[in-house]
Amino acid sequence: MASTFVQGTSLYTRVEDYLDDKLQSTTDLESLDELLANVELQRNQLQTQLDDAVRQLDEARRTAGDRQGAIQAQIEEFQQLQESIDRRGTITAASDAPDQAIARLQRPMEKLRAVDLAQKYLSLVQEVETLRSEARSHLPASPKAALEPYTKLKQLATRLKELQGDEALHLVDYVEGVTDGLWKEMKAIMSEEFETVLRARKWPKVDPKSQMDDEWIASFEKLIDLQMPEVLYSTQSVSLLPLDVMAKIFIAEFRFHFLSDKPTSDAQAIGTHCFPWVMMTLEKWEDFLRDNLGHLLVAKFRETDAENNLLYVDPVCAFITSLLPVIREKVYDVANKAISNASFFSNFISQVSSFDENLRTRFNYDGGDDVRGWQGLTTEILDEHFDSWFKAERDFAMKRFNDILESANDRNIDYDYAADGRMKPTFAAVRVTDLLRSVTSQYSRLRKVRHKIQFLINIQIDILEEYDTVLRESLEAYLSITSTFGRTLHGASKEQLAALEGTGGLERLCKVLGSADHVANTLKEWSSEEFFLELWERLQGGPQPGGQNKAGSMTFDEVKDRTSSAMGMSEDGALFDEMIAAYSLRRKTAHEFIVSTLNTAHTKAFRNYGQRASFTTIGESSVVEDPASLNVSPELDEPLHILTRNLAFLVKPLSTASFRRVWREALGKLQDQLLNDILLRQEFTTYGAAQYLRDVAEVLDVVNRFIPAGSSALATLQDGLRLLNLPVEGGEEKAITLKTASDRVFTDNDEARKVLEELELSELTPQLARNILQRRIENGENVE
DSSP, X not given: OHHHHHHHHHHHHHHHHHHHHHOSSGGGGGXXXXXXXXXXXXXXXXXXXXXXXXXXXXXXXXXXXXXXXXXXXXXXXXXXXXXXXXXXXXXXXXXXXXXXXXXXXXXXXXXXXHHHHHHHHHHHHHHHHHHHHHHHHTTTTOHHHHHHHHHHHHHHHHHHHHHHTTOOOHHHHHHHHHHHHHHHHHHHHHHHHHHHHHHHTTTTSSOTTSOOOHHHHHHHHHHHHHHHHHHHHOSSOOOOHHHHHXXXXXXXXXXXXXXXXXXXXXGGXXXXXXXXXXXXXXXXXXXXXXXXXXXXXXXXXXXXXXXXOHHHHOHHHHHHHHHHHHHHHHHHHHHHHHTTOHHHHHHHHHHHHHHHHHHHHHHOOOTTOTTTOOOHHHHHHHHHHHHHHHHHHHXXXXXXXXXXXXXXXXXXXXXXXXXXXXXXXXXXXXHHHHHHHHXXXXXXXXXXXXXXXXXXXXXXXXXXXXHHHHHHHHHHHHXXXXXHHHHHHHOOOHHHHHHTTTTHXXXXXXXXXXXXXXXXXXXXXXXXXXXXXXXXXXHHTOOOTTSOOTTTTSOHHHHHHHSOTTTTTOSSOOTTHHHHHHHHHHHHHHHHHHHHHHHHHHHHHHHHHHHHOOOOOOOSSSOOSOGGGSOOOGGGHHHHXXXXXXXXXXXXXXXXXXXXXXXXXXXXXXXXXXXXXXXXXXXXXXXXXXXXXXXXXXXXXXXXXXXXXXXXXXXXXHHHHHHHTOOSSOSSTTOOOHHHHHHHHTXXXXXXXXXXXXXXXXXXXXXXXXXXXXXXXXXXXXXX
């Protein structure tokens, strides 16, 4: 009731508001009838709308009820169907009827699949035959047009091969066989046409300076067009078809001469007949091929992946590629025959290597690899026979080396090896380096680093190490004979001691010095040669983890230990660093032994002179005007003889620089002896001092005779003798006498230096000057 009251109140309020809005003045009462009519019209419209809404609501309720009934009916029907299926499933599970039905249907289904597969096979075979026939129809007129169906067939064969997986399907083999057969057939058709053109021109009986006519070039071009896809998409280099055809006649001639029972087919004649024939043929037709076909091939392969490949753009290289199979056949045939003869096989490898190098250098043949170059037939042979060849080469080299060591003449010094003033090695050292150089020539043209390393380490380094051992043992033997400890420990025969008498010991040491110097300098020169520099660079990369070992069976550290400790770490190194260091050590040791031998001989000789000579003799006059007028002491004859003999001997085998170094040290030692053992130990009268000056002057003359200005090595002794020979009385007004010099020298060091400077005695110290002046008998009392 409250709600009805509220609704009524609200309706009343709305009516009141409506009337207030429409009847705002007395004039509005005149339109009251019109207002009532409008209200009635609106009421009728609202009533109509209300009736329509009630009707639609009834229909919607009725429809919803019908749909609900239909859904319920479907649910009941589905439940009944599910129950029926469950019952039939239970029955079926308990029965074997389905298995029997499946078994009865299996064979018809297999036949159906087989029929379907056979139909597809037939369709595919028909497509293959269609493509083959289409390709054939375009030949020989249009090889480019023939390539289109062939390419489709090739793609089909490739796709089938990818899809078959690990299964071997006859259809795949069939399609692949048809494809290969078609390609061979296409090449045969085009090649036959080109051969017809060649026969018409009587090839190769044409003038090598002539030009090909248009038909010849056109036929050549057709073959190139046919082969273009093969060239561009092949993973390996292929020979050009037209050059194969042109090479047929030469291949037949090659077989006739070198792969038959002809005398020229003898294995021993490969270097004298076979290879020269190939080179002559190539040289004959080189200009003809390049002049007529070079521009065509360049144009054909321009802007393709093959535009820089000489096998395709250079007709001579292409011609070589066509000839190589038959040449390879000959080379392998000879290799199999030569393997049992080490000497012949070694010569054969050298001949093949020279042939390979001639093709590379003379015709710029790179095998299609412009980076690494052509590996060559030698590499192919050595991949199979390297161990046998290497063993033969090593045995031969080691035999030659042992022959050198056993030869008595080779132990002598080769005085004719170089001009005067140059180091003279032994004949053995020269022959050893010649042997090593010949070994280098054997492997310098090999292409594989591991092959080169085998020669370097297991032949050359082995020989160098053995020869170094020979030199080292020679020095050790010399030391054991000449030293007291060595003679006590090992003993020495009379023959050994006799061999070292006179210059025998020096000669033995010069042999080692000259040989070691020759080998060391030779190795230094080789280290700067292009071949060894390139090999060094190849090894500088160090070991390659997981990669192929460049040194073959040897490890990187093993190669490093035998060549250079700088390998893999520094660019300042060379392959022969270890050997150069070893021979340099032998050279240094021999140098030291020579100096020691000279010192021993001179010490013994001049000791006798110092002991026997008398320098206290009193002359007829207190002043000796010219010491040069005096005779040399008889006691000096033997020392002078020994000194002259040693100088005369050593000047021949030693280089000027080495000769000077040896004598600088030896004369230094001699100066110490003449100064300390005689000048500073003996007492001298005026006459005795002049006599000693005369004797030493004779020694200096001998030295200067062999070593220009060599007497400078005894400068201290010379200055000491000048001081010793100061006159007792001054002949000139300002001349420094013995007494004056003594007084000033013994005053203090500064005064001593001044008087020495005035006398131009730069080699003397104040103390040494005092010691010398004390040796004058005339000055003894004054000094005291």
